[in-house]
Amino acid sequence: MMSTMEDAQPLVQVTGATVRFRSDTALDGVDFRMFAGEVHSLMGENGAGKSTLIKALTGALALDAGEVRLGGEVVRFATPHDAHLAGISTVYQEIDLLPNLTVAENIALGREPRNRVGAIDWAATRRLAHDALAALGLEIDPASVLGTHPLAVQQLVAIARAISTDVKVLVLDEPTSSLDFDEVAELFRVIRELKARGVAILFVSHFLDQVYEICDRITVLRNGRLVGEYLTTELLRIDLVQKMLGRSAAALAERQTFDAPDDDSSVTLSARGVTVLPGIADADVDLVEGEVLGVAGLLGSGRTKLARALTGVDRLEAGIIRIDGQERRLSSPRRALSLGVVYSSENRRTEGLIGELSVLENITLALQAQRGVLRRIRSARQRELAASWVEALDIRPPDLDRPVASLSGGNQQKVLLARLLALSPRVIVLDEPTRGIDVGAKVEIQNLVGELADNGLSVVFISAELEEVLRVGTRVAILQDGRVVDVVPSEGLTTDSLLAMVARSEGDEA
Amino acid sequence: MNAVMKHRLFWPVVVLLALILVNTLSRPSFVSITVQDGRLYGSLIDILRNSAPLMLVALGMTLVIATRGIDLSVGAVMAVSGAVALQIIQDSGDAANPSVLAVAIGAGLLAGLACGLWNGFLIAVLGIQPIIATLVLMLAGRGIALLITRGFITTINSDPYKFMAQGYVVGLPFAFYVSLAAIAIVAVIERRTALGVLTEAVGINPEASRLAGVRARGIIWGAYAASGLLAGFAGLLYSSNIMAADANAAGLYIELDAILAVVLGGTSLAGGTFSLAGTVVGVFTIQTLKSTITFLGVPPAVTPVFMAAVVVLVVLIQSSRFRRWVGRLGGRLSVRSAQPVERTEVAS
Numbered sequence: 001m002m003s004t005m006e007d008a009q010p011l012v013q014v015t016g017a018t019v020r021f022r023s024d025t026a027l028d029g030v031d032f033r034m035f036a037g038e039v040h041s042l043m044g045e046n047g048a049g050k051s052t053l054i055k056a057l058t059g060a061l062a063l064d065a066g067e068v069r070l071g072g073e074v075v076r077f078a079t080p081h082d083a084h085l086a087g088i089s090t091v092y093q094e095i096d097l098l099p100n101l102t103v104a105e106n107i108a109l110g111r112e113p114r115n116r117v118g119a120i121d122w123a124a125t126r127r128l129a130h131d132a133l134a135a136l137g138l139e140i141d142p143a144s145v146l147g148t149h150p151l152a153v154q155q156l157v158a159i160a161r162a163i164s165t166d167v168k169v170l171v172l173d174e175p176t177s178s179l180d181f182d183e184v185a186e187l188f189r190v191i192r193e194l195k196a197r198g199v200a201i202l203f204v205s206h207f208l209d210q211v212y213e214i215c216d217r218i219t220v221l222r223n224g225r226l227v228g229e230y231l232t233t234e235l236l237r238i239d240l241v242q243k244m245l246g247r248s249a250a251a252l253a254e255r256q257t258f259d260a261p262d263d264d265s266s267v268t269l270s271a272r273g274v275t276v277l278p279g280i281a282d283a284d285v286d287l288v289e290g291e292v293l294g295v296a297g298l299l300g301s302g303r304t305k306l307a308r309a310l311t312g313v314d315r316l317e318a319g320i321i322r323i324d325g326q327e328r329r330l331s332s333p334r335r336a337l338s339l340g341v342v343y344s345s346e347n348r349r350t351e352g353l354i355g356e357l358s359v360l361e362n363i364t365l366a367l368q369a370q371r372g373v374l375r376r377i378r379s380a381r382q383r384e385l386a387a388s389w390v391e392a393l394d395i396r397p398p399d400l401d402r403p404v405a406s407l408s409g410g411n412q413q414k415v416l417l418a419r420l421l422a423l424s425p426r427v428i429v430l431d432e433p434t435r436g437i438d439v440g441a442k443v444e445i446q447n448l449v450g451e452l453a454d455n456g457l458s459v460v461f462i463s464a465e466l467e468e469v470l471r472v473g474t475r476v477a478i479l480q481d482g483r484v485v486d487v488v489p490s491e492g493l494t495t496d497s498l499l500a501m502v503a504r505s506e507g508d509e510a
Numbered sequence: 511m512n513a514v515m516k517h518r519l520f521w522p523v524v525v526l527l528a529l530i531l532v533n534t535l536s537r538p539s540f541v542s543i544t545v546q547d548g549r550l551y552g553s554l555i556d557i558l559r560n561s562a563p564l565m566l567v568a569l570g571m572t573l574v575i576a577t578r579g580i581d582l583s584v585g586a587v588m589a590v591s592g593a594v595a596l597q598i599i600q601d602s603g604d605a606a607n608p609s610v611l612a613v614a615i616g617a618g619l620l621a622g623l624a625c626g627l628w629n630g631f632l633i634a635v636l637g638i639q640p641i642i643a644t645l646v647l648m649l650a651g652r653g654i655a656l657l658i659t660r661g662f663i664t665t666i667n668s669d670p671y672k673f674m675a676q677g678y679v680v681g682l683p684f685a686f687y688v689s690l691a692a693i694a695i696v697a698v699i700e701r702r703t704a705l706g707v708l709t710e711a712v713g714i715n716p717e718a719s720r721l722a723g724v725r726a727r728g729i730i731w732g733a734y735a736a737s738g739l740l741a742g743f744a745g746l747l748y749s750s751n752i753m754a755a756d757a758n759a760a761g762l763y764i765e766l767d768a769i770l771a772v773v774l775g776g777t778s779l780a781g782g783t784f785s786l787a788g789t790v791v792g793v794f795t796i797q798t799l800k801s802t803i804t805f806l807g808v809p810p811a812v813t814p815v816f817m818a819a820v821v822v823l824v825v826l827i828q829s830s831r832f833r834r835w836v837g838r839l840g841g842r843l844s845v846r847s848a849q850p851v852e853r854t855e856v857a858s
């Protein structure tokens with residue numbers, strides 16, 4: 001099958017693609033092609049230029065040089081909508097749906113079914129949405145408002161929207177970053193169906209397992225340049241990582257041990273009967289100084305709700321929180337921050353960073369807010385502080401004055417961490433801190449979490465990736481339907497045994 | 511050169527200079543300044559003097575817009591503060607008494623501040639949409655002012671009070687010093703403390719700011735309070751200029767001029783990063799435009815149309831997309847060169 005592809009004409013062919021942002025070259029003469037009926041992966045570190053290539057291919061950005069051919073014809077899309085009309089459907093990395101419209105409206109946006117008088121046919125719109133959602137095995141009400149759903153569901157809705165038309169080329173930029181195994185399995189089933197129908201699918205992900213499971217071919221980018229195109233079956237993982245990073249994978253010093261804290265370490269934060277409905281009910285959590293508590297649970301099990309409840313973001317309906325043995329009312333994030341309890345949201349863009357402000361302003365924001373309006377941190381001191389964090393976390397490019405929104409995903413996450421760490425917190429709650437982060441940066445962040453714990457911080461580490469939860473956490477809290485059903489030491493657990501615990505249904509417990 | 515053109519104030523300043531140039535070409539006396547009794551007179555001096563109320567209001571509007579809000583009530587607030595001050599002076603029967611004047615001015619400012627606090631309360635605490643919340647006072651404010659003046663146009667005769675808008679200090683109108691002081695005070699408060707950057711953070715992403723521990727509510731409330739206070743002062747200047755408190759005419763439509771000045775200055779209505787210097791340039795642009803209209807003798811009935819046309823033109827010149835479009839059109843007409851590149855850039 002592969003050999004026939006070699007002979008066939010590529011469906012998509014990009015040659016010499018170059019994109020510049022002011023003086024930076026984000027994409028430098030990249031060649032790229034895709035065949036009908038293949039799943040193709042674009043791999044590279046954060047900031048390698050994957051999303052930029054996708055945007056150039058789909059009309060969201062114009063090329064400074066180079067051309068795009070679709071089915072042999074040179075095309076120049078002025079907008080993603082033009083690309084869509086030509087059969088290229090795209091789910092961008094940053095979900096670009098409208099949170100205050102309903103799920104059905106979002107799916108049908110721009111191509112709403114019309115009735116005879118030309119008005120929107122709502123019944124048909126809902127049917128369209130319902131079918132699109134059903135194709136992904138997603139059971140949500142099409143009439144519900146999109147913004148009320150968790151990020152993972154929004155991601156699935158974006159995918160449903162993309163596949164609800166006749167597509168020739170489907171582009172998915174990190175579609176699985178917030179999905180759980182079941183949703184990923186569903187998505188892969190759909191991808192295989194589309195592939196069998198001859199659709200060319202571009203799949204970008206930092207999960208190597210997923211790439212190896214679904215992709216036929218891999219194109220690797222590094223620093224905006226093409227490294228090469230390979231058949232998945234002929235590229236060893238270790239070589240892939242090497243090609244992405246440009247250095248040997250062995251250089252990724254994975255921290256082997258995440259030590260459990262001493263027995264006599266004191267409890268920093270202890271929560272009893274924490275309830276915020278709907279979402280989390282009667283949860284008990286104890287955090288010990290210097291430990292990393294992993295949190296594992298399925299989509300909808302209340303992982304994020306728990307994090308928000310512990311950090312003053314959501315008001316508790318019931319329950320008490322003690323910090324160093326003292327009962328505290330965390331009435332606002334501000335209050336929690338002042339007590340040394342900080343939260344990093346899974347949703348970097350909407351609940352984390354201030355996109356248009358600079359890296360410097362983002363890093364110093366929380367500290368400045370703590371000090372109060374009047375006690376402005378001197379400019380020189382701000383610069384010194386931000387520069388030290390940029391260096392410590394290896395934020396790239398090390399440019400303090402660049403708007404944070406122009407950084408790649410991994411570096412944005414590091415900026416957010418820097419902001420929180422600048423507060424010298426006692427307890428740090430990380431909700432999906434490695435979402436959308438490349439293999440290298442992921443290991444760096446995991447290692448950083450270990451170091452923080454070594455320095456006496458209590459860390460709560462939430463991730464949909466069980467492997468990571470096990471690796472980083474010394475204990476793991478199992479969440480089911482908004483309840484902490486168990487807290488177990490991670491030693492001796494495997495991903496499979498943890499998955500079994502996480503997925504165990506209510507019935508089995510009885 | 512390129513760096514100069516990229517500066518966010520480049521186009522606002524170009525527009526202002528172009529407007530001054532057009533005026534000078536059509537009547538060279540526009541830029542002439544004469545000295546009489548040690549005082550400067552001329553169209554430019556008039557612009558400095560007459561722009562003072564708009565300057566105060568637009569500075570407040572800038573802060574409000576930076577928080578993603580809008581304050582429609584500023585004109586009505588001017589009417590209220592003018593009414594309060596003049597009624598106190600009139601009722602006292604001693605219009606020259608300094609302590610009466612001090613009380614009147616203080617009360618007028620307090621009235622403005624109270625209006626701003628009320629707006630801020632509706633928006634920051636009750637969560638009402640800014641456009642609706644300030645509409646309340648925009649409509650009710652003039653009624654309140656009429657109640658204060660008991661339905662009349664209060665007039666007074668007080669030289670010290672008159673001095674605020676019409677007096678001169680070392681050759682320049684006192685009102686211009688008021689403008690300068692307001693600009694300096696607002697700039698110092700915003701940029702020497704952390705208020706400016708925290709306001710921008712709240713305007714760009716309120717939820718992320720809250721999670722970072724920013725007192726978003728307090729900052730929004732403060733912005734409306736400042737806007738109210740500044741509008742209050744503008745109301746005093748206005749009443750001092752005509753020596754009357756006219757509840758129906760004071761500050762009429764000034765909210766529109768103020769919003770326009772802020773936008774001309776390069777601050778986005780979507781909130782976030784703001785430029786006080788831009789607003790200052792915007793205010794002078796609008797005031798120059800007004801004096802142009804008067805000079806050209808545009809009949810009052812069609813003034814709004816004329817104003818609108820010029821504003822559309824000015825806004826188009828400042829739109830980078832429009833400039834690119836014109837450039838492309840020009841390019842197509844001369845040589846069929848490569849298309850200029852569209853680029854979505856993060857605003858800096």
Ligand SMILES: Nc1ncnc2c1ncn2[C@@H]1O[C@H](COP(=O)(O)OP(=O)(O)OP(=O)(O)O)[C@@H](O)[C@H]1O
Nearest residue numbers: 021026046047048049050051052406407408409410
């Ligand atoms: N709007 C922008 N303005 C300036 N620079 C940008 C902009 N968008 C992207 N860049 C830069 O272009 C480079 C490539 O970014 P891109 O988003 O394509 O990376 P990516 O490979 O998709 O990374 P990730 O895995 O983090 O999503 C980065 O160095 C980034 O900082």
Ligand SMILES: [Mg+2]
Nearest residue numbers: 050051052093
């Ligand atoms: Mg990307």
